[in-house]
Amino acid sequence: xxxxxxxxxIKIGSxxxxxxxxxxxxxxxxxxxxxxxxxxxKGVRVILVSSGAVAAGRAEVEPQKKHxxxxxxxxxxxxxxxxxxxxxxxxxxxxCLTCAxxxxxxxxxxxxxxxxxxxxxxxxxxxxxxxPIINENDAISVTELMFTDNDELSGLIASMMDVDALFLLxxxxxxxxxxxxxxxxxxxxxxxSGETISEDLISTQKSxxxxxxxxxxxxxxxxLAGQGVxxxxxxxxRLNVLTDLMDRExxxxxxxxxxxxxxxxxxxxxxxxxxxxxxxxxxxNDGARDALLSERAxxxxxxxxxxxxxxxxxxxxxxxxxxxxxxxxxxxAGFSSKIVERxxxxxxxxxxxxxxxxxxx
Numbered sequence: 293x294x295x296x297x298x299x300x301x302i303k304i305g306s307x308x309x310x311x312x313x314x315x316x317x318x319x320x321x322x323x324x325x326x327x328x329x330x331x332x333x334k335g336v337r338v339i340l341v342s343s344g345a346v347a348a349g350r351a352e353v354e355p356q357k358k359h360x361x362x363x364x365x366x367x368x369x370x371x372x373x374x375x376x377x378x379x380x381x382x383x384x385x386x387x388c389l390t391c392a393x394x395x396x397x398x399x400x401x402x403x404x405x406x407x408x409x410x411x412x413x414x415x416x417x418x419x420x421x422x423x424p425i426i427n428e429n430d431a432i433s434v435t436e437l438m439f440t441d442n443d444e445l446s447g448l449i450a451s452m453m454d455v456d457a458l459f460l461l462x463x464x465x466x467x468x469x470x471x472x473x474x475x476x477x478x479x480x481x482x483x484x485s486g487e488t489i490s491e492d493l494i495s496t497q498k499s500x501x502x503x504x505x506x507x508x509x510x511x512x513x514x515x516l517a518g519q520g521v522x523x524x525x526x527x528x529x530r531l532n533v534l535t536d537l538m539d540r541e542x543x544x545x546x547x548x549x550x551x552x553x554x555x556x557x558x559x560x561x562x563x564x565x566x567x568x569x570x571x572x573x574x575x576x577n578d579g580a581r582d583a584l585l586s587e588r589a590x591x592x593x594x595x596x597x598x599x600x601x602x603x604x605x606x607x608x609x610x611x612x613x614x615x616x617x618x619x620x621x622x623x624x625a626g627f628s629s630k631i632v633e634r635x636x637x638x639x640x641x642x643x644x645x646x647x648x649x650x651x652x653x
Contacts, residue, residue: 296540297456297522299337302328303446307463308528309344309376314351316344316376320529322383327534328423329387336538337418339453340391340425341446342380348372369430380425390422395429398439401448402569402609407562411452447512450521451561458521459537460509461528466547467510479545483510485517485552513549518653519561520554563622563651566609570622572602572629573611574636574644581614584621584652591643592623592650597636604629612645612652621652 304324311317328338346365349372355364377393384391394413400406417424426449428439439445443460450458470477506525513523524537526546536542555561576584580596592612604610605628612620623645625632632644 295331295334295336295538297336297538299339299453299455300331300457300459300538301339301341301446301450301453301455302459302461302534303341303442304343304461304528305442305463306343306347308461309342310347314347316348316351316379318379321379323531324528324534325380325383325387327532329384329389330535331538332389332421332423333387337455338423339414339418339449339455340423341442341449342376342425342427343442345369345372345376345427346430348375366431373427373431376427377425384423391425392417392422394424394426396426396445397429397432398568401562401565404559404562407452414449414453441508443509443512447516448565450516451519451565454558454561455521458513458516458523459534460513460523460525461533462506462509462525463527463529464506465527465545466525467506480547481545483514483517483547483549485550487514513547515564515653517549517551519564520551522551523549525549559624559649560651563609563624563649564653566622567611567619569609570611571604571608571625572600573613574632575599575601575613575615575617576620577615581620584612584650589647591647592645594632594635594640594644595638597632597644600629600633600636602629610645612650621650623651624649 309317309321328340332338346368349368349370352375353367353371355367359367373393373395377391380391394410394417396410400410414424426445428442428445446458446460464472465479467480467483468477469480509525513525516523524546525548526533526537526544530536530544533544536544537546574592575598576592576596577598580592583590583596584592598615604625606625608625609622610625611622614620626642626644626646
């Protein structure tokens with residue numbers, strides 16, 4: 293079998309790693325590790341984004357007094373992460389492979405230097421044939437800055453590491469038109485680059501342990517495919533699902549998102565996932581909007597700006613919107629909101645957002 297990808301991110305959700313009684317499903321973990329080890333030994337660079345820490349901790353310890361939701365999650369995550377990573381280490385050791393734990397928070401992606409440090413760390417692990425196992429650091433995350441779930445984290449990692457493909461493993465075969473369990477519900481097997489699937493057609497049902505759902509997965513997959521990364525959403529409970537997804541000849545039922553043209557600008561890829569970190573907004577007139585969306589590389593100038601919302605300084609991320617409020621993109625501010633307010637509608641000696649620091653889409 294020829295592997296169709298040379299580098300992949302695999303995301304495994306909590307529901308796949310947890311039994312009905314809340315304990316870790318060690319047999320399934322072992323099967324995933326067997327497949328990852330086989331791919332690793334064939335030269336595939338594998339990054340694993342694994343949920344399961346909170347579920348593992350819940351099965352291990354019960355709070356001694358009544359805590360709020362965040363405190364309980366911190367307790368279970370801190371205890372469960374040890375149990376989860378130790379189990380992975382034991383399983384990979386049976387294949388003479390080493391794994392490493394990388395814990396992160398959403399805030400780490402807001403700062404460009406932290407972002408680059410994380411990328412360098414993961415690259416170093418891969419160059420040393422170590423399998424990175426990444427998870428959100430729930431023990432220190434707070435509700436406002438948490439990822440939607442590890443689907444969002446895996447999308448950020450796949451974009452950051454410029455991999456060939458992302459495998460989102462869940463407990464159904466893929467994206468369905470409607471509830472997967474309903475009679476006549478249709479599996480969408482192929483979504484072309486730029487194709488929009490109405491949110492009304494996708495089930496909003498969530499798993500027992502996860503925070504996200506299929507809407508989150510399909511949204512992340514569409515954005516990532518637009519950056520040139522292939523995305524497969526498949527049933528992780530299916531035997532040999534990873535090796536089958538890697539086989540060009542395999543026809544297992546699942547949803548795959550066809551990628552568009554590969555984006556090489558790493559700053560733009562960072563900006564593409566930075567909406568939550570925007571410090572403010574600028575509104576542009578129709579002429580500026582048309583220029584930005586044209587085929588020609590165009591920076592955003594103050595003469596095209598009609599309004600400012602929020603306060604930001606040089607280097608902050610800002611949203612760019614048209615006069616109707618539609619989001620056009622995100623960019624890195626060339627100067628502060630105070631200067632924009634003073635100079636908007638007129639010519640200024642430098643662009644507010646240079647093209648190299650502007651993501652549109």
